[in-house]
Amino acid sequence: MTVETLQSEALLWSLKSVSMKSASDVRLAEVDLVIPQGVTAIMGYSGAGKTSLLNLLVNYESPDKGTITRTQACSPPGSGLELFWVPHNLGLWPQYTVQGHLKLVYPDVESEQDAVEELLTAFGLSPVRDQYPGQISQGEASRLAVARALASKAGILVMDEPLIHVDQTHWPFYWKTICDFCQKNNTSLVFSTHQPDLVLREAEHVICLDQGQVIYSGEVNDLYYAPPSYQVATYLGPVNDLTPISDTFPEKEHNCDIKLIRAEQLALDKVEQSSWEVQSVAFSGSIEEVIVSHQEHQVTQSLYHRPVRSVLKKGDRISIRLLMLFLCLVFGSGCLSDNAPELVFSQIKQWPVPSEGIMIPAPRSVNVGPNDELYVLDNAGRVLVYDSNNELIRQWKMPESDVGKPEGVCFLKNGQIAVADTHYHRVVFFDQQGKVQKILGEYGLKPGQFIFPVSVVQDPAGNIYVCEFGENNRIQKFSDQGEFILQFGKVGNKPGEFQRPAGMVWHHGKIYVADADNNRIQVFSDEGTFLEILGTKTGGIPLYYPYDIAIDRNNEELYIVEYGLGRVTKTNLAGEVLGRFGKTGTEQGEFLTPWGLTVNSKDQVIVADTGNRLIVKLIP
Numbered sequence: 001m002t003v004e005t006l007q008s009e010a011l012l013w014s015l016k017s018v019s020m021k022s023a024s025d026v027r028l029a030e031v032d033l034v035i036p037q038g039v040t041a042i043m044g045y046s047g048a049g050k051t052s053l054l055n056l057l058v059n060y061e062s063p064d065k066g067t068i069t070r071t072q073a074c075s076p077p078g079s080g081l082e083l084f085w086v087p088h089n090l091g092l093w094p095q096y097t098v099q100g101h102l103k104l105v106y107p108d109v110e111s112e113q114d115a116v117e118e119l120l121t122a123f124g125l126s127p128v129r130d131q132y133p134g135q136i137s138q139g140e141a142s143r144l145a146v147a148r149a150l151a152s153k154a155g156i157l158v159m160d161e162p163l164i165h166v167d168q169t170h171w172p173f174y175w176k177t178i179c180d181f182c183q184k185n186n187t188s189l190v191f192s193t194h195q196p197d198l199v200l201r202e203a204e205h206v207i208c209l210d211q212g213q214v215i216y217s218g219e220v221n222d223l224y225y226a227p228p229s230y231q232v233a234t235y236l237g238p239v240n241d242l243t244p245i246s247d248t249f250p251e252k253e254h255n256c257d258i259k260l261i262r263a264e265q266l267a268l269d270k271v272e273q274s275s276w277e278v279q280s281v282a283f284s285g286s287i288e289e290v291i292v293s294h295q296e297h298q299v300t301q302s303l304y305h306r307p308v309r310s311v312l313k314k315g316d317r318i319s320i321r322l323l324m325l326f327l328c329l330v331f332g333s334g335c336l337s338d339n340a341p342e343l344v345f346s347q348i349k350q351w352p353v354p355s356e357g358i359m360i361p362a363p364r365s366v367n368v369g370p371n372d373e374l375y376v377l378d379n380a381g382r383v384l385v386y387d388s389n390n391e392l393i394r395q396w397k398m399p400e401s402d403v404g405k406p407e408g409v410c411f412l413k414n415g416q417i418a419v420a421d422t423h424y425h426r427v428v429f430f431d432q433q434g435k436v437q438k439i440l441g442e443y444g445l446k447p448g449q450f451i452f453p454v455s456v457v458q459d460p461a462g463n464i465y466v467c468e469f470g471e472n473n474r475i476q477k478f479s480d481q482g483e484f485i486l487q488f489g490k491v492g493n494k495p496g497e498f499q500r501p502a503g504m505v506w507h508h509g510k511i512y513v514a515d516a517d518n519n520r521i522q523v524f525s526d527e528g529t530f531l532e533i534l535g536t537k538t539g540g541i542p543l544y545y546p547y548d549i550a551i552d553r554n555n556e557e558l559y560i561v562e563y564g565l566g567r568v569t570k571t572n573l574a575g576e577v578l579g580r581f582g583k584t585g586t587e588q589g590e591f592l593t594p595w596g597l598t599v600n601s602k603d604q605v606i607v608a609d610t611g612n613r614l615i616v617k618l619i620p
């Protein structure tokens, strides 16, 4: 199998074997690293080498050994500098006033006054605009250092523990200003911090240092949900290492690898009888640490969880539950396995959607049009059209997308493209160039209205089916002119009821519905009669959050993509599992919370791998 990545992420710096020594100690040791475009956080305990690394990036210090290459991927917006640095000591200029700092670095005289005013307001510096650095507080000085960096309009900002002296209640506001600025101006940001919350909120990439060595470099989400070790996991906050007690969990029998579990992935409930007894409880706001001991196994374990309110106390008996969705998202492959053969593909092609500002949006839905054109919907609210060679040939934006992004796209027989505009409670029909032709529906529970429409399909006669979740959880059928014909389904878990119908396919008078939260595929006649839960006769199809379904070119086999397990499952029309492909993960051949899939005329399966932000084409 060959794997091809069509577009690689742009890099800002590349470091090879970089070392730096102090008189008595190592500051950085054999650092190999790439720093991509976007927002990167550098984390590490005190003395780990964060400042040393930033000093090298900005060329303030030189390495004793190794090479640092800056690949200038960010072109500076306007006439700004290439790079601006906020050093640890802030580097303010004693002879300039607060507003003087901003004016001095702002590159465009014409718009200077407005921009400076805006920054003074955004960082709460207007009252001290005429003061000098020696006359302002440390918090004001920290804010000024950051405001000055933004005023420079540099293409890359490097900040050493920015806003360190600012009270944390105001951080979200200032950080929003920083991130909005970076997004708008296509600016990359590299900053050091000790704060896990900040990294989770604001950064895409994270580099973890320990005693001058890089012990992790990658995506923030990966570090949070799939940390390579306990030590690294703790950089983003408390984590439960359940290795010593993993045998006590029933999930172990399902071959789930139970190791590092975040607080929100664990539920501790007070029960009448249990071998687990609470020894102590320390509640610190949203997270509680509970020390428990097991009566038979003689083990004591510290556990973090997120209770709604703190109720446990010493002596309580508790049950320890792993919250399965999280567990399967993290450790995916082992759960719900059924010895199905692995689907074999000769080649995988994968590529990201084009960036928007510094963000790489995630694809959510995919559908095939004529000549195997691929219609992709992403979470930047764009429809992207790729030709059969995966070249982007057209794209357009949804009319509105501030409230939420759409979730389903369908190419129609008349050449139009229908988009389930989920958060605007409607279906929008576009022509091939992205001009709106028609809008169907509005918010409501009546026929022809929608709560959260998520998927659209069409039958050969032209009828259009729209499934939705919210209060409705139903499928509505419309004529090709958009007239309401019938509806079926309601919320629930009985046969014929839905919990988040997320994807559909029409075949020979039947509609196959991915009933996501009920973990099943339901089959209806296209007149709305419930027929069966697919695979019931053959013992059921083990599925975990199936989000989309498609049929192969011979109309004989179904492909189902499972959001919860990051895999593609193939069945025949009777629901017998023919094979599986993939598992939850970030490597090639793995998927992270995939939302959509489609099959083209060459039986190539295309997956919207939302968590990994890739369109993945599986080529037989």
Ligand SMILES: Nc1ncnc2c1ncn2[C@@H]1O[C@H](COP(=O)(O)OP(=O)(O)OP(=O)(O)O)[C@@H](O)[C@H]1O
Pocket: 021, 022, 023, 025, 026, 027, 044, 045, 046, 047, 048, 049, 050, 051, 052, 053
């Ligand atoms: N200018 C310097 N000359 C020599 N050694 C230094 C210098 N600056 C820092 N060090 C040493 O290098 C190591 C890394 O320090 P550095 O300031 O890079 O860590 P840091 O992760 O930024 O720490 P903190 O979070 O405390 O700011 C420490 O052992 C420190 O004592």
